[in-house]
Amino acid sequence: MSASLADTLEGGEMLHLPARVTHARRGGLRHAFAYHVDYLLLDPGRVRPRAFFSRNRFNLFALHDKDHGGPRGQGRxxxxxxxxxxxxxxxxxxxxxxxQPRILGYWFTPVSFWLALRGDALLAVIAEVNNTFGQRHSYLCHLPGFTPIAPGDDLTAAKVFHVSPFQDVRGTYHFRFAVSGDTAAIVIRQVDGSEGLLATLHGTFFPATPRHLLGAALKRPGGAMRVIVLIYWNALRLKLKGAGYRPLPPPPDHEVSR
Structure with missing residues (x-):
């Protein structure tokens, strides 16, 4: 019998997810784009070191604890x-x-996901959302009684955090998660009357061998830096389409929406 996803990660293994990400704005002003990005799935305290990857040290790819979990830049x-x-x-x-890991020391990721696993069962997810203004807010998603989350389950949360300067902080998020040892598919739908946004992430996991990591860096150079360039490029496209700019509001007074 093969090991469960939880056992694999607790054993120090790390998985590489070359993912396709899509964004589609709905409503009066429509805009859509897609790109490929590299995610890693790991148990931070148990992941084994390997070529091209380090924890809390500089490398081609790196995970720094301070980048995640808690106030931005001061994570635990x-x-x-x-x-x-x-x-x-x-x-x-x-x-x-x-x-998304750091690449050559540079870090930014629009959203990361903390997974609570028991065997192969996904019991809860924290969607850790960052904006380009240095702020962060997290959404805790789970079913009543922490029933395992199935791919068709719809988990909701009120939008309380400023992500895009071209959208209001209102409406409802609908999350769907399908994560296994083979694939990941995540759908985030934001609904605000006739307006909204549909974001998806999906891909197939591979063992994060040095060969896979080096290949990812060569196929998609720049990593997180490339992602933030794409964010600003699409912000410019939205502005040219006539999207109205919203000033930055204060962040929520609570760290996690439950």
């Missing part, structure tokens, strides 16, 4: 995620992080 990594899950009543789970 998986300890923070465990506290959030425990505070909601979920204990004794494997906590894994799916995120």
């Amino acid at each position: 990594g998986a300890d923070w995620a465990r506290e959030v899950f425990a505070g909601a009543g979920l204990h004794e789970v494997t906590v894994a992080l799916m995120t």
Whole structure:
């Protein structure tokens, strides 16, 4: 019998997800784009070192605990995620992080996902959202009683965090998660009357061998820097289409929406 996803990650393995990401704005002003990006799935405290990847040290790819879990730039990594899950009543789970890593020291990712796993069952997710203004907010997603999340389950949260200067902070997020040891498919739909946004992420996992990591860097050079350039490029396209600019509001007074 093959190991469960939780056992694989607790054993120090790391998975590489070359993912296709799409964004489509709905309503009166339509805009859509797609790009490919590299995510890693790992248990931060147990991941084994390997060529081209380090934890809390400079490398081609790196994960720094301060980049995740808690205030931006002052994160506490998986300890923070465990506290959030425990505070909601979920204990004794494997906590894994799916995120875009630093590349050559540069870091930015629009959204990372903390996963609460028990075997192959996904019990809860923290969607850790960053904007380009240095702010962060997280959304805790789970079913009543922490029933395992199935691909068709619709998990909702009120939008309370400023992400795009071309959208209001209102409406509802609808999350869908399908994560296994083979594939990941995540859908985030924001609904605000006739307006909204549909974002998707999907791809197939591979063992994060040095060969795969080096290949990713060569196929998609720049990593997180490339992603933020694409964000600004599409912001310019939206502005040229006539999208109205919203000033930056204060961040929410709470760190996690539950």
